[in-house]
Amino acid sequence: MGPDSPLGRAVWRLRSRGCWEDAAALLEPYAHQEPQAAVGRAALLVERCMYTGEGWAPAEDALRVAEAVAQVDDDRGAAACERGQLAYAATVLGVRDRTDEARAALGRAAALLEPGAPGRALLDYRRGLLAENLSETPEAARAAYRRAHAGATSRGDHLLCSSTFRHLAGIAVREGELAEARHGFAESLRLREELGFLVGMAPALASLADVEPEPASTRLREEAGRLHRLLGGVPTWLTGRLPETEPQDAARPGTGADG
16 A cells, blocks of 8 residues: 555556546545545545646545544544645635635644654645745745755655755745755756656746746746646646747746645
């Protein structure tokens, strides 16, 4: 059932290509009895909402299952963390303002997860997202991202490290620290390439393109556009920022809505 098991590897292959429903279906037979499978399935469907802006009802259903089968505080905390992320996604994507629910759920997760718990680094990262994008307190966001980065590094969670690098770089952009931003965005892209996290590579390429000089900027943006089209326009919040997509209001340079 772990990430290195045959099932875990199959789930990762599907997730990394944006096939969240198929990945969740692999966990569905176990989700009503095994808390980790239930949280894992919910996490996949929550991530689908963030990247596509669709699938809210299945994600809510999966969260209710995860909350129902939780047996210990780590399970309950992990489920609360996913509920907070779903509420954050709905808010930041403009579906519905669920800011209070996001804060309450992540606060509940913080009360349940011990400082050294496996899910603590992810929780710190998501609290950083709230601070940066909903509360607009970049200093609090930076502190949360740094805690998350340290925790992810100590656990060898390279995917989470790619996200903390990315969002710390986004704060550096705001502050005009372009060399620091280039380093962070480049590290984020490198980790996603090494992991084969295809669905997260277009955002990483686009963010790096925002801070690189020409001609590298155009090359990176074109590659991001190619991947974005290959994945059927996912993530949806990149639409309008990349070549050969319909123009619309661009997302703020640096990060975007994702993790």
